[in-house]
Amino acid sequence: MSELSVISLSGYDQESILAFPSSIQRLSNLRTLCLNNLRLNEMTITRELVSLEILSIRDSYLEELPVEVGNLVNLIMLEYWNTRYRKRMRISPGVLSRPVRLEELHVVGVEQCSYSTLRELESLPRLTALSFTYSRDVIYSNLGLSSKLTRYALAVGGGNIEDTIMATYNKIIALKVSESTPLGDWIRLLLRNSEFVSSRAKGSKNVLAELKNVKDLRLAYCDSLDIHCQNNIPFPQLERLKVSESDHLRHLFCLSLVCPDDEEEGISRRTHMRPDVIKFPNLYRLELGNLGCFTHFCRDTVKGVEFSLLREMQFGALPEFQNFWPTDNNAITYSNTLFNEKVSCPNLEVLFISSADSITALCSHQLPTAYFNKLETLKVDSCEKLRNLMSPSVARGLLNLRIQGINQCQLMEEVIGEEEREGEEIMCNEPLFPRLEDLNLYNLPKLGHFILTKHALEFPSLKELDISSCPKMKTFIQQEGSIGNSLSTSSKETVSTLNLESAKNDDELKVVDLNKAMFNSKSLLNLRKLKIEYCPLMEEVITEEEQQGEEIMTNEPLFPRLEELILYKLPNMGHFFLTKHALGVSFLRAVKIRKCPEMKMFVQQGYVSTPSLENVNSDDEVKVDDVNEWIHRRFISKEEGGSESEASIE
Secondary structure, rough: OOOOOOEEEEOOOOOOOOOOHHHHHHOOOEEEEEEEEOEEEHHEEEEEEEEEEEEEEOOOEEEEEOOOHHHHHOOOEEEEEEHHHHHHHOOOOOOOOOOOOOOEEEEEEEEOOOHHHHHHHHHOOOOOOOEEEEEEHHOOOOOOOOOOOEEEEEEEOOOOOOHHHHHOOOOOEEEEEEOOOOOOOHHHHHHHOEEEEEEEEEEEEHHHHOOOOOOOOOOOOOOOOOOOOOOOHOOOOEEEEEOOOOOOOOEEEOOOOOOOOOHHHHHHHHOOOOOEEOOOOOOOOEEEEEOOOOOEOOOOOOEEEEEOOOOEEEOOOOOOOOEEOOOHHHOOOOOOOOEEEOOOOOOEEEOOOOOOOOEEEEEOOOOOOOOOOOOOEEEEEOOOOOOEEOOHHHHOOOOOOEEEEEEEEOOOOOOOOOOOOOOOOOOOOOOOOOOOOOOEEEEOOOOOOEEEOOOOOOOOOOOOEEEOOOOOOOOOOOOOOOOOOOOOOOOHEEEEEEOEEEEEOOOOOOHHOOOOOOOOOOOOOOEEEEEEEEEEEOOOOOOOOOOOOOOOOOOOOOOOOOOEEEEOOOOOOOOOOEEOOOOEOOOOOEEEEEEOOOOOEEEOOOEEEOOOOOEEEEOOOOOOOHHHHHHHHHHHHHHHHOOOOOOOOO
């Protein structure tokens, strides 16, 4: 036993070991001691472990780092990591200065250390890695910390560092800087080399002035920021930028040599600037959120902004945001377009925009067709002034879009707007969004249709469609020159959705209108679940064909892969389908029909075969061979005042 060099003790919970095992003091050759998830009442016997080189204490309760640790003169690494206990461990004075061979010191989850505690680290000439939590005053002091630090994670004045950040970056600083007092030399030196910087409060300006190699920058609770664009590139290594929770912040970047806070003085100095292109060569993620007064990304008028590698853009709660830079001479404009040909983001994959009430258009009609050709996810929520999302020419270029969601845009009338340039409409041989799988339209009170076009459209990959709270939507596709709500069913004017698996429509959206466009039974070959709810005007799901010879024939199964059918709260529904032929729904396993008081038959004038049906209205004991006959019996029973079973359609 005395020859043991490594011991690791782990408990199942905080009460696993109540006392530190005294027998450990006999292990004179012990080099590494790891203690995990234990309750350590005292550790005074560690003074006997003179050969110890590594001491690691993780998620264990310890009130105070004992002074005996200072006797471990051979200690190379000391680690105390507390992420479970609210009560923070204290560090005894004079402990940290004594193990002079210490190379790594990681103390996370302790009481904020004072300036005097930090001064003890000046006595550790070999220190190269440091993780620590300091009180706010130390960032304004001058210290002689080792200039050999190659790894550090410092939380100062209440700053917080997530575990994922610790695992990603080697040089990390999180600060809360509430004063404009100049920073100490030691913190300025570390900031210049830091990869991750999180700065909160009004003093963040002083932090930004020191950054040279930052890759991930998080800013919050800042009144004003003027990030200078040296050589038109603010931070050459910047990969991720997040700015949030700053109610008075108006902009982020500026080109002028002097950017005074006074706006009138700032305007007078615009003659001293060159309108250049701001470049972010390595930025891949941009997040702006909860910025109540934020109007422009850049304060000055520029020629453009280049996001060469940007993959994800998230803008949320920016009620005053207009676009990336102001117009010439600070002119007031009522047309605020977010994306135009001067904003370059060729690799954008994810775009979230929420509560940007001043944006009147998402993108310009002059955008090249391939502008969004790598975009995969597009979600727009609560943008009060948007009347449409994009033009047909821009929509044609979204070849990789998979998820599209538009929610709570009160003025939106159509998703794909009319093309302003003649001859730019979507052609019949060009699928719209060829990889789109999920389409969600929610709470769009003025939406009348998805697109206005005279051509057929294909959504070959669409699997899920959810349209909710769109009371004025009478048709999915509005044909140019059509009158009223009806659409022709000629083959050149339909919508093909070959892979649709789930469709949900509610409010007054009438599937009888969408049927000829979206619910064309011949194009729903892979539909597995059909759910229709809250449609007070619907009388039938599949409407009667208007053209002779176009009815579904006996050798063409209806929804050949449909497994589940739900019809709920359809007060005017009389039947599912009107046809004179027998229909087979071979894979249908479950049917739920509730709150459909006028439904007399499933198929009017015909017969339906459901050989795989297992239950109706969640009642496994109901044996149903003919859905038609079952519905008819329930309707007759209701009319005669008979008792209704759990499987009733009422």
